[in-house]
Structures are given as structure tokens and as C-alpha cells.
Amino acid sequence: MPTIREKRVYDEATTPTPVFVAAEQGLVLARISADKVGEFGLERRCTARDVAVGADGTLALATDEATLVAPEANTEQFRETGFGPATAVGTVEGSDTAVVAADESGEISRLSIADDGAGEADWETLGTVDDVRAIDGRLVAAADGVHRVAVDSVVDAGLDDARDVAARGAPLAATGAGLYELGNGWMVARDGPYSTVATDGEQAHAVDAEGSILGREEDGGEWVELDPPTDEPIADFTYTDDAVVAATEPGSLLVDAGDGWRSRRVGVTGVAAIAAAPPTPFEK
Numbered sequence: 001m002p003t004i005r006e007k008r009v010y011d012e013a014t015t016p017t018p019v020f021v022a023a024e025q026g027l028v029l030a031r032i033s034a035d036k037v038g039e040f041g042l043e044r045r046c047t048a049r050d051v052a053v054g055a056d057g058t059l060a061l062a063t064d065e066a067t068l069v070a071p072e073a074n075t076e077q078f079r080e081t082g083f084g085p086a087t088a089v090g091t092v093e094g095s096d097t098a099v100v101a102a103d104e105s106g107e108i109s110r111l112s113i114a115d116d117g118a119g120e121a122d123w124e125t126l127g128t129v130d131d132v133r134a135i136d137g138r139l140v141a142a143a144d145g146v147h148r149v150a151v152d153s154v155v156d157a158g159l160d161d162a163r164d165v166a167a168r169g170a171p172l173a174a175t176g177a178g179l180y181e182l183g184n185g186w187m188v189a190r191d192g193p194y195s196t197v198a199t200d201g202e203q204a205h206a207v208d209a210e211g212s213i214l215g216r217e218e219d220g221g222e223w224v225e226l227d228p229p230t231d232e233p234i235a236d237f238t239y240t241d242d243a244v245v246a247a248t249e250p251g252s253l254l255v256d257a258g259d260g261w262r263s264r265r266v267g268v269t270g271v272a273a274i275a276a277a278p279p280t281p282f283e284k
Contacts, residue, residue: 015033015279016031016032016033016038016039016279017031017032017033017240017241017242017276017277017278017279018030018031018073018276018277018278018279019031019032019238019240019245019253019274019275019276019277020043020051020053020059020061020073020274020275020276020277021051021247021251021253021266021268021271021273021274022048022049022050022051022061022062022271022272022273022274023048023251023268023269023270023271023272024047024048024268024269024270024272025042025045025268025269025270026042026043026044026045026046026047026048026268027042027043027044027046027048027051027061027075028040028041028042028043028266028267028268029041029043029075030253030266032240032243032245032253032255032276034242034243034255034257035242035243035255035256035257035258035259035261035262036255036262037253037255037262037264037266040266040267042267042268043075044061044068044075044078046061046063046064046065047063047064047065048061048062048063048272048273049062049063049064049086049087049088049272049273050062050086050087050088050089050134050135050272050273051089051273051274051275052089052090052091052099052135052136052273052275053073053091053275053276053277053278054091054092054093054097054113055093055278056093056097056113057071057072057073057074057277057278058070058071058073058091058097058099058113059071059072059073059074059075059078059277060089060090060091060099060101061078061089062085062086062087062088062089062101063085063086064085065084065085066080066081066083066084066085067080067081067083067084067085067086067089067099067101068080068081069081069099069111069113073277073278081099081111081123082122082123083101083103083109083111083123084103085103085104086101086102086103087102087103087104087132088101088102088132088133088134088135088140089101089102089135090135090136090137090140091137092110092137092138092149093137096112096151097112097113098110098111098112098113099111099113100126100135100138100140100149101123101135102129102132102135102140105128106128106129106130106131106132106142107125107127107128108125108126108127108128108129108132108135108140108147108149108154109123109124109125109126110123110124110126110149111123111124112124124152126149126150126152126153126154127147127153127154128154129142129143129144129147129154130142130143130144131143131144133162133163133164134162134163134164134165135149135165136164136165136166136167136168137167137168138150138167139157139165139166139167139171139173140154140165141162141163141164141165141173141174142162143161143162144160145157145158145159145160145161145162146158146159146162146165146173146186158185158186159173159175159177159180159186160175160176160177161175161176161177162174162175163175163176163193163194163195163196164194164195164196164197164198165197166197166198166199166204168199168200168201169199169200169201169202169219170182170183170219170220172189172197172198172199172204172206173186173197174194174195174196174197174206174207175193175194176193177191177192177193178190178191178192178193178194179194179197179206179208179214179223181220189223190206190208190214190223192208192209193208193209194206194207194208194209195207195208195209196234196235196236196237198236198237198238198239199219200239201219202217202218202219203215203216203217203218203239203244204216204219205226205237205244205246206223207233207234211231211233211234212225213225213226213227213228213234213246214226215244228246228254228256228261228263229254229261229263230248230252230254230263232248232249232250232252233248233249233250234246234247234248234249234254235247235248235249235271235272235273235274236271236272236273236274237274238274238275238276239276240276240279241279242257243255243256243257243258244256245274245276247271247273247274248271249269249270249271250269250271251265251266251267251268251269251270251271252264252265252266253265253266253274
């Protein structure tokens, strides 16, 4: 496999945003400035199943061998947490900052995080649900519906056959029956099976079972069909301060900063998830 390292020239005033890509070859770090994908490289070789980054920079990685955590989105500080293999991982923010992970049996556990990114305590088992598909913030998507992560338990939050969730702002859920928004209970936004949903609290994106991509510009706004420059299936979305970023399963990053989509392959396949970290200075 050739090296997947490429450098581009950035404006000196630009602060790139690190975006992590979980793929079957490992974890890729790509630096994105506006709608351009700059330097990218394989940071860790593994079978990466999921990745999440908290607002404080806590980086969590689920692999088929272990669950790893690093502070400040710094892959050089990854440490194994003792959880073992995980199928999904997320970060909980607030006074109870934590990493949440699920294993193949559907068991969901929580690890409190200290200010320095190290675990304050051992993993605490919260409960078991049926076939975890995704974790975002305090929400869990599973075959038996959406669940909410509480301090010491997992609480049923409704729906069925949840395939993905987005927790920021008004929560969203992609299910086998439709795309749902949480208001006065779960309200259907679009009928039909959906596989993927994401939001930054305002703009949001979703993918249906046929691969059609929908987007909205604001919370509660109208969903419209988008036309990105690829026929590759979309695995996940994330957001920088300037753009929406989509990752395709075969390994392309699509970036739209308002002037249309740009596409760039990042040298991996089997992409499962992406997550943006807080912007960091670019070292030339």
C-alpha cells in the first residue's frame, strides 16, 4: 500500500481542521481548510470501526481489538482503556465528560474522563440493548430503537430499528421506517428507510436506503435532495467551522464550504465513520 501522505499549500492565516476517518486499514487523519483536503496520513493501523471526538478534544477509537482514548485529539497519546473490541463509540460532554462504548453483545459502558484525558475510573456497565448501530453524544441507535445514556443506565427513548442518531440540537434518528426529529416526541420528517443522519445542531444531512442524500440548512428547515459528485455510498458526515464533510465507504472525502462539493480520495477503503476535531495550527 503506497503512503497516503500529501501536502498542500495553505494560506498562512488558515487554521486547518483535523478530521479523523475510521476505515478497515486503520485511522486516517486529514487536515481540511475551507473546502480543501490538505495533508492526510494513516495514523494507526488497525481495523477501525468507529471514531468520535469531544469538544474538549477527547479522541475515542473503536477497533476490532481494543477501545482507545487520547487527549487533545493527539494520536501519539492513544492508550488502551481495557474495554476490548467495540462496535461503536461516542463522547458525552458536560459536567460528566465521558467516553461511551458498545461491544458486539450490545453491552454499553461508560468511562469518565479527567481533565488530562486519562480515565478517572474503570468502565461502568450501563446496560445492554439489541444490536448497537451507532452512538452520538448521549444517544444510541440500536435494533430495538433509540436509547439515551444516563449517568448510570441506558434509557429507552422510543422508535424501532434505529440505524443512526445525531444528538446535537434537536436530536435526529434514521430508522427503517423513516427520518425522525425529536420535538414533542419523535416526529417523522421523511418516510422510508434511512441509514445515516448527522447534524451540528443547525444544518443536517441524511442518506436514505437508496443512497439519496438530503440536507437542510437550519434546525427545523426544509429537507432538500443534494447532488454530490459521486455515486459512492456515503458512510458518514461531520462538520468543520466552514464546511460539511462527507466520507464515502470506498474512501473519498467530499467537502462543501458553500460553493459546491470537492472530492479527494484518502487512500483507504471500508470507511465506517468520520469525526472532526477542534481546529489546530498547521505545522509546515
